[in-house]
Amino acid sequence: xxxxxxxxxxxxxxxxxxxxxxxxxxxxxxxxxxxxxxxxxxxxxxxxxxxxxxxxxxxxxxxxxxxxxxxxxxxxxxxxxxxxxxxxxxxxxxxxxxxxxxxxxxxxxxxxxxxxxxxxxxxxxxxxxxxxxxxxxxxxxxxxxxxxxxxxxxxxxxxxxxxxxxxxxxxxxxxxxxxxxxxxxxxxxxxxxxxxxxxxxxxxxxxxxxxxxxxxxxxxxxxxxxxxxxxxxxxxxxxxxxxxxxxxxxxxxxxxxxxxxxxxxxxxxxxxxxxxxxxxxxxxxxxxxxxxxxxxxxxxxxxxxxxxxxxxxxxxxxxxxxxxxxxxxxxxxxxxxxxxxxxxxxxxxxxxxxxxxxxxxxxxxxxxxxxxxxxxxxxxxxxxxxxxxxxxxxxxxxxxxxxxxxxxxxxxxxxxxxxxxxxxxxxxxxxxxxxxxxxxxxxxxxxxxxxxxxxxxxxxxxxxxxxxxxxxxxxxxxxxxxxxxxxxxxxxxxxxxxxxxxxxxxxxxxxxxxxxxxxxxxxxxxxxxxxxxxxxxxxxxxxxxxxxxxxxxxxxxxxxxxxxxxxxxxxxxxxxxxxxxxxxxxxxxxxxxxxxxxxxxxxxxxxxxxxxxxxxxxxxxxxxxxxxxxxxxxxxxxxxxxxxxxxxxxxxxxxxxxxxxxxxxxxxxxxxxxxxxxxxxxxxxxxxxxxxxxxxxxxxxxxxxxxxxxxxxxxxxxxxxxxxxxxxxxxxxxxxxxxxxxxxxxxxxxxxxxxxxxxxxxxxxxxxxxxxxxxxxxxxxxxxxxxxxxxxxxxxxxxxxxxxxxxxxxxxxxxxxxxxxxxxxxxxxxxxxxxxxxxxxxxxxxxxxxxxxxxxxxxxxxxxxxxxxxxxxxxxxxxxxxxxxxxxxxxxxxxxxxxxxxxxxxxxxxx
RNA sequence: GGCACCGUAGCCCAAUUUGGCAGAGGCGCUCGGCUUAGAACCGAGAUGUUGGGAGUUCGAAUCUCCCCGGUGCUACCA
Numbered sequence: 002x003x004x005x006x007x008x009x010x011x012x013x014x015x016x017x018x019x020x021x022x023x024x025x026x027x028x029x030x031x032x033x034x035x036x037x038x039x040x041x042x043x044x045x046x047x048x049x050x051x052x053x054x055x056x057x058x059x060x061x062x063x064x065x066x067x068x069x070x071x072x073x074x075x076x077x078x079x080x081x082x083x084x085x086x087x088x089x090x091x092x093x094x095x096x097x098x099x100x101x102x103x104x105x106x107x108x109x110x111x112x113x114x115x116x117x118x119x120x121x122x123x124x125x126x127x128x129x130x131x132x133x134x135x136x137x138x139x140x141x142x143x144x145x146x147x148x149x150x151x152x153x154x155x156x157x158x159x160x161x162x163x164x165x166x167x168x169x170x171x172x173x174x175x176x177x178x179x180x181x182x183x184x185x186x187x188x189x190x191x192x193x194x195x196x197x198x199x200x201x202x203x204x205x206x207x208x209x210x211x212x213x214x215x216x217x218x219x220x221x222x223x224x225x226x227x228x229x230x231x232x233x234x235x236x237x238x239x240x241x242x243x244x245x246x247x248x249x250x251x252x253x254x255x256x257x258x259x260x261x262x263x264x265x266x267x268x269x270x271x272x273x274x275x276x277x278x279x280x281x282x283x284x285x286x287x288x289x290x291x292x293x294x295x296x297x298x299x300x301x302x303x304x305x306x307x308x309x310x311x312x313x314x315x316x317x318x319x320x321x322x323x324x325x326x327x328x329x330x331x332x333x334x335x336x337x338x339x340x341x342x343x344x345x346x347x348x349x350x351x352x353x354x355x356x357x358x359x360x361x362x363x364x365x366x367x368x369x370x371x372x373x374x375x376x377x378x379x380x381x382x383x384x385x386x387x388x389x390x391x392x393x394x395x396x397x398x399x400x401x402x403x404x405x406x407x408x409x410x411x412x413x414x415x416x417x418x419x420x421x422x423x424x425x426x427x428x429x430x431x432x433x434x435x436x437x438x439x440x441x442x443x444x445x446x447x448x449x450x451x452x453x454x455x456x457x458x459x460x461x462x463x464x465x466x467x468x469x470x471x472x473x474x475x476x477x478x479x480x481x482x483x484x485x486x487x488x489x490x491x492x493x494x495x496x497x498x499x500x501x502x503x504x505x506x507x508x509x510x511x512x513x514x515x516x517x518x519x520x521x522x523x524x525x526x527x528x529x530x531x532x533x534x535x536x537x538x539x540x541x542x543x544x545x546x547x548x549x550x551x552x553x554x555x556x557x558x559x560x561x562x563x564x565x566x567x568x569x570x571x572x573x574x575x576x577x578x579x580x581x582x583x584x585x586x587x588x589x590x591x592x593x594x595x596x597x598x599x600x601x602x603x604x605x606x607x608x609x610x611x612x613x614x615x616x617x618x619x620x621x622x623x624x625x626x627x628x629x630x631x632x633x634x635x636x637x638x639x640x641x642x643x644x645x646x647x648x649x650x651x652x653x654x655x656x657x658x659x660x661x662x663x664x665x666x667x668x669x670x671x672x673x674x675x676x677x678x679x680x681x682x683x684x685x686x687x688x689x690x691x692x693x694x695x696x697x698x699x700x701x702x703x704x705x706x707x708x709x710x711x712x713x714x715x716x717x718x719x720x721x722x723x724x725x726x727x728x729x730x731x732x733x734x735x736x737x738x739x740x741x742x743x744x745x746x747x748x749x750x751x752x753x754x755x756x757x758x759x760x761x762x763x764x765x766x767x768x769x770x771x772x773x774x775x776x777x778x779x780x781x782x783x784x785x786x787x788x789x790x791x792x793x794x795x796x797x798x799x800x801x802x803x804x805x806x807x808x809x810x811x812x813x814x815x816x817x818x819x820x821x822x823x824x825x826x827x828x829x830x831x832x833x834x835x836x837x838x839x840x841x842x843x844x845x846x847x848x849x850x851x852x853x854x855x856x857x858x859x860x861x862x863x864x865x866x867x868x869x870x871x872x873x874x875x876x877x878x879x880x881x882x883x884x885x886x887x888x889x890x891x892x893x894x895x896x897x898x899x900x901x902x903x904x905x906x907x908x909x910x911x912x
Numbered sequence: 913g914g915c916a917c918c919g920u921a922g923c924c925c926a927a928u929u930u931g932g933c934a935g936a937g938g939c940g941c942u943c944g945g946c947u948u949a950g951a952a953c954c955g956a957g958a959u960g961u962u963g964g965g966a967g968u969u970c971g972a973a974u975c976u977c978c979c980c981g982g983u984g985c986u987a988c989c990a
Contacts, residue, residue, distance in 0.1 A: 267915090423988095672924095782924095782938095861971085
């Protein structure tokens with residue numbers, strides 16, 4: 002085997018690692034420091050591994066192999082996010098059971114990952130579709146179901162900081178006296194309303210083509226993320242998870258994490274916390290009327306009672322971030338789905354409003370977006386009373402107000418809100434200015450774009466902060482002061498209250514598909530077999546709720562869940578007290594399994610608990626988590642949320658699961674002749690299959706190339722020429738050590754026991770330093786280039802000391818482990834290098850005796866001189882002035898100033 | 913539209929964190945060696961308005977501002 006024969010080398014060492022369980026994580030009792038390095042586990046799709054997968058996987062593998070050589074006990078696991086739509090769609094098409102498809106795909110993925118030589122501890126493998134795994138997913142759901150969020154609860158975190166708000170057992174939820182008085186059933190219903198997992202009838206995104214409802218996050222431009230199918234809005238009873246309760250903590254606790262700022266920002270924006278006020282506008286009720294007398298009476302009542310938690314029927318409650326503009330409110334808008342639409346619509350407006358709401362309900366989100374430029378709406382015929390000045394203002398229905406945000410109703414201040422302004426101009430509603438812009442204000446692009454003439458006067462809306470005008474006692478106050486002042490007044494008079502809102506919505510947690518986790522929930526039935534609305538949980542001992550076997554996977558075309566077609570035996574039972582029960586037939590979304598898989602890796606065979614507390618304490622948190630940026634707001638927010646709930650309930654020891662996060666950049670297809678590279682896709686025909694690359698160049702070359710392409714986080718185009726480049730590098734490394742004309746693997750004659758020269762040592766130690774530092778920074782592309790440099794140098798040396806080559810092979814091993822093991826072996830070692838000590842560099846050996854420094858005149862390079870290393874500024878200057886060439890160039894010039902930086906340069910400022 | 917990131921040789925990219933010789937590494941290209949020849953291999957070499965403009969500085973690829981171009985995310989959130 003004279004030549005670099007990657008095929009036999011790679012398969013031999015992979016077999017060696019497997020047989021010797023080389024990468025099995027050690028027991029916590031080993032006494033080593035732990036390091037938990039995690040990849041985002043893949044969905045095992047039918048098309049197999051994509052070259053994007055090994056990018057992040059190779060980076061983590063390098064970190065792990067490096068950490069082991071530095072004496073760490075490394076946990077590096079892999080598993081399968083195997084519930085999900087594609088397997089089920091495949092089942093609809095072919096009749097193959099999703100479990101069968103999933104198992105086949107997992108086998109393919111596993112073969113491909115093993116082929117790349119990743120140092121996973123395969124004994125920790127798991128799949129979210131394993132009953133022993135989803136048993137605990139269901140168990141965690143029961144924890145969510147058993148928890149309510151006490152926003153007042155004060156506690157001290159592990160960091161010693163005081164915090165407010167914690168998830169607590171539902172049994173500790175205070176029950177109001179009147180509820181207790183109403184009986185046990187009322188108490189149960191009251192508790193159900195406060196759980197972190199709750200049922201809610203709400204407009205949801207129903208996708209007929211996929212046969213399921215989708216979360217907001219799964220909809221892109223009004224179409225399903227998967228398959229781009231149209232999505233309709235229908236009202237359905239669905240499971241929701243109260244992630245909004247954790248909005249503040251999810252935003253605040255990002256602070257201490259070692260994550261890219263851009264991802265933190267993305268999450269903060271997604272959570273979208275805003276502060277403002279809720280304000281009630283009096284609309285009266287049919288029995289009392291809406292006149293000024295009633296309004297005054299209402300005000301009197303309110304100042305006595307205070308601001309009620311639930312808005313009554315006599316008011317329209319709005320949320321605003323600009324309560325300081327209350328005096329400029331000239332109309333109100335309610336969403337078409339608002340519960341007051343009917344009662345606020347007068348007889349003459351009935352037809353118009355009904356028609357408008359009908360059209361709005363038909364609009365998909367896409368239509369709404371496309372029509373975004375033109376505001377639409379219709380007057381209800383009713384008026385509300387502005388609580389601060391008693392003005393009667395008209396109430397409109399318009400779909401630019403969303404039912405799902407705030408209270409689904411707004412007060413419109415056209416002078417200071419661009420959307421309201423557009424609407425007011427179109428429908429000729431008065432515009433009252435109540436904020437004076439600062440003198441320096443210039444209209445923004447948006448503001449001037451919609452400026453319009455109202456009653457012959459050109460008006461430009463102003464959405465910024467300024468000074469209050471036309472606002473009674475607020476006049477002259479800055480926007481911030483005016484906000485505080487008006488909130489004080491509203492609070493005192495029981496008309497309004499400061500409030501916080503989030504763009505983040507509660508998480509729609511049920512799907513209607515077959516291939517997902519069943520819920521551990523039973524619904525009570527009455528004598529006629531109809532649900533009473535009361536629920537019971539599956540007992541923890543009887544988990545998992547098995548996934549029922551089915552043969553027919555065709556979507557029904559209606560929102561009726563697939564699991565409703567299971568056998569009666571699965572669907573129904575009679576409880577010990579004789580109550581007839583029916584199972585929940587929705588299934589969980591794919592996110593469920595991926596929300597906690599990193600915990601299970603610590604203890605994947607535990608049959609007693611989802612994780613052993615001691616193992617959780619030892620391994621968690623994940624020290625490094627690498628994956629695609631597409632999960633910045635979905636998976637990474639959901640799993641943080643679950644983790645916080647588990648923490649609040651005492652099941653895990655830390656508030657955050659992922660200490661350091663890195664997002665790999667996408668690998669694009671090969672650039673075309675114009676240098677343009679596009680995303681890899683089947684339709685473009687530019688997909689690179691890792692199998693083909695490994696076949697032609699080997700796993701080490703693929704690993705090395707993916708790391709050499711450029712910075713990990715960056716988007717980069719694929720290049721086959723680049724693969725050849727690193728392949729040639731591996732060939733040079735091989736020939737630097739091995740005699741490629743010998744019959745058997747044998748060292749070159751030039752490889753010997755001689756002591757290394759100073760120059761060889763300097764080169765080696767420079768390389769050790771650079772590669773070590775680059776791995777710590779995950780700057781793997783530059784680490785590789787340093788090893789190329791070393792190879793170029795050493796290949797020219799006629800004497801190649803073994804000691805130097807051995808250290809180099811160790812440096813190379815995390816990147817190209819197969820060839821490194823082979824060379825390590827050839828150099829006379831008998832065991833794997835996976836636990837050899839990582840080479841240390843000696844700073845003293847790096848120092849060069851003399852260095853070349855540039856001499857500048859006015860910052861321009863004019864000469865170079867050689868000086869001994871370690872000169873101070875004065876000596877540098879003296880050396881420069883002593884140089885003949887410099888002397889000559891200085892002739893006839895006046896030196897104004899000299900800047901000398903030791904070891905760097907000398908600059909003469911001359912005239 | 914908003915936010916974020918990016919722009920260095922024909923191409924992928926270093927140097928930007930911490931201002932100090934524009935080039936580490938790879939691809940491609942040219943020339944030479946080896947070879948019957950090609951591939952592989954070995955050796956030598958060329959390539960620049962650092963997207964544009966201004967500012968700060970003794971000195972700017974690096975810091976600041978404006979503009980241009982590209983990519984990603986987001987999109988009526990009151």
